[in-house]
Amino acid sequence: MASGSVWVGLRRRRYLGSSAPWRGIGYLLGGVLLGVLVLVAGLVAAVLGAALAVVLVGLPLLALLAFAGIPVAALERRRLGLIDPTTPAAPTPHRTPEVPGISAWFKLRVKEQATWRELAYTALLALVLWPLDLLVLACTVGAPALLIGTPAQLALDGGEIRAAKLWVVGDYPHAFATALLGLALLVPLLYPLGAYATARAALARLLLAPREAELTTQLAEVTRSRARLVDAFEAERRRIERDLHDGAQQRLVALTMTLGLARLDAAPDSPLAAQLATAHDEAGNVLKELRELIRGIHPQVLADYGLAAAIDDAADRSPIPVDTDLDGLPRLPESVESAGYFTVREALTNIARHSGAPRAHIRARHEDEVLHIDVRDDGEGGADPARGSGLTGLADRIAVLDGTLTVASPPGGPTVLSVEIPCRAQQFQGLTTD
Known part of the structure; x- marks a missing residue:
């Protein structure tokens, strides 16, 4: 199984031979690195903001901390693909501002519940989640890896070593026996690691992309897009009406007047007079139809x-x-x-x-x-x-x-x-x- 959900892989016999355990490890390791980065950056920004607040320079920095959850949440939604590549990427719960500009963006984000939910998740990641991720990795992968590396550590040190800080190993037979023990522990421990990684991703999806919020956001965006299309359609109708009224209609009026004057100059009962009369009548009929068309596109009386x-x-x-x-x-x-x-x-x-x-x-x-x-x-x-x-x-x-x-x-x-x-x-x- 080259791809698929880690949770689905846990229930299959080929779980250990698939990419699911490695993706679970990668997801948790990424959570540790991101959590440490967020913690350090948050503390630095908070300290600098508080220190500079006395001169008002730090106030914007402290205000920006309220929006720190937005990029973190966006990255977390992308990382969910490591756990379940078969599921479409979780969409953002944020709406698109109706007008462009930084001011409109900030005003909209302040009013959205998703902004504050993402900020709460970011604080949870920095203070709770990444230490849990690190603890799970240490217990399920780190300890067995130290045992498996006992022969290499013995070769480097050349004397007695304490394998995984648990017991003393002084010769290679005991070192290889310890390595086999570590391998035997690693195999079953990959299952609880996968289960924890799945639960961890489910929590992130629940907080950062709840299904109700996805549907509500998508429906609101569809409604707004339909409204924009209707407005664009109405604007186009008015443009066409204006172009026909000011362009084609005026030309037809001028043509009708010219043909009428030409009829006056033509000899009565002559073939030319008859042709001009026919052309004049046809021009009048076309003008009448064009006026009806303009009225149907967007009547002036309505505006x-x-x-x-x-x-x-x-x-x-x-x-x-x-x-x-x-x-x-x-x-x-x-x-x-x-x-x-x-x-x-x-x-x-x-x-x-x-x-x-x-x-x-x-x-x-x-x-x-x-x-x-x-x-x-x-x-x-x-x-x-x-x-x-x-x-x-x-x-x-x-x-x-x-x-x-x-x-x-x-x-x-x-x-x-x-x-x-x-x-x-x-x-x-x-x-x-x-």
Whole structure:
């Protein structure tokens, strides 16, 4: 067995012939060296900090000691691979600051429980764990090694020696017998050494990378990354809308005006006039479609006047009549307004295409710092968001905002789409429509 957990190796017959005992020894030896280094460095830093505190120079040094556990814990998490190389490396329980900079990093680390848990582990390593590691190594490896080295020690000294400080050996027959005794002791003692190394690593993993903390940290990071992707997507939508509005649309307007002027200069009823008229009409149709596309990407009314005005605009452009109840809807965070608007627009599109409803109803309220939107129709019912209605992606988008999207659509109707997004009203109140 070339690799694998030391604990698994202990239960196999080939444990002594595998790398597991050597990895256990290496893990404990590394713990001794790291513990001594941490103890010495910590004492030096504490003494220097206390001595220089009178001139305020030592205060930052003492403050940095609170973060000493972070690099020590990072190294300890990497060393866990010696005990179990088959297990993925324990991830850091620390979160990534939302903004760059040393100040943001320090503020976040001070608030995290992991920082203080790692500091406690570092103190435990410096004061308790490395002496235990050294004691186990001395009893399970050191003493047998001294006995095994008795013949070499006798050859170097040339006289009587005290083997492992236990008894006197004066000739080679007794020296080789002592070496065989040391080898016989080493073989069984490697088993408790492996068990202790496994328990020692389990303690480090428990304190430095608890499973709950791993899952919580990973989930928080995924949530933040999804939120960043949504923000980036919204920013890209606004950029595309702005480029189309200020670039392609203005060029089409200029082209339409040029074609209109050219029609005035062309002889009436001539082939050129007919071609210019056709080109002018096509340019007008393209301009109309481009304006609809721009409105669909990110309507200007949403940015200027808020969600209530944008919903009213979508209702006015709906192919079926829509009743709206939006009284008192304030300006909300941009991401919330965007998600609410596109959800309403997708719902109206589905109603017009699939429901057969003669009319739709939209009600939106902001109560108790939660945005509530209900879109209702009296159509045939039986709507299933999973069948490619476009609501699945919107539900994921709303989930990033800690919101929910539900659809109730029994056969025969009515169909009710409900959205709830926790959010606070903006300090300024934009214009809203009645």
